[in-house]
Amino acid sequence: MSNDVKVEVVEIKGSGKCPMGIKVGDTFEFGAFPPADLCVWATYVIFPFVTALRFGGDFKEFEEEEGVVHCCCIDPKNPVVFRLSRIVD
Numbered sequence: 001m002s003n004d005v006k007v008e009v010v011e012i013k014g015s016g017k018c019p020m021g022i023k024v025g026d027t028f029e030f031g032a033f034p035p036a037d038l039c040v041w042a043t044y045v046i047f048p049f050v051t052a053l054r055f056g057g058d059f060k061e062f063e064e065e066e067g068v069v070h071c072c073c074i075d076p077k078n079p080v081v082f083r084l085s086r087i088v089d
Contacts, residue, residue, distance in 0.1 A: 002054045004031040004087045006066070007038065007046065014078035022080055029087070030054075039080075042073040046082055053086045 001086045007028040012018055020039040028035040030050045049069050052059070059069040067086035072079040 002032075003056075004029050005050045005053045006030075006085045006087055007035070007050070008083045008085070009080055010083045011081040013081065014075075016078070017058075018073075018078055018080050019075070030084075039073065040048055041075070042080060042082070045073050046071055046084060049084050053084060086089070 007030050009022055009024050009026040018039070020041075023041070024040060028038050030038075030046075031054075034047070034083065044083070046077055049059070049071055051057075053067060058066055059065070063069050064084075067088070069084050070081060071084065072081045
């Protein structure tokens with residue numbers, strides 16, 4: 001069984017602006033396919049984390065909350081920080 005994952009933008013470091021138009025507070029739902037409006041570079045970075053969360057994996061050594069992980073995109077000047085959380089039905 002798999003779950004969807006909520007992707008929430010929690011911070012944009014550097015200038016505070018993402019060149020792809022992503023903003024703090026934006027949310028996406030990632031299921032079997034990535035959301036169409038999520039930047040392709042962010043998708044590449046978060047995909048392994050989303051896959052693990054969708055199929056029951058956890059990142060307990062990195063996070064305090066079960067089913068949640070934080071990661072950021074690869075833009076070295078304006079990294080976008082995402083909070084990924086498993087959606088449990």
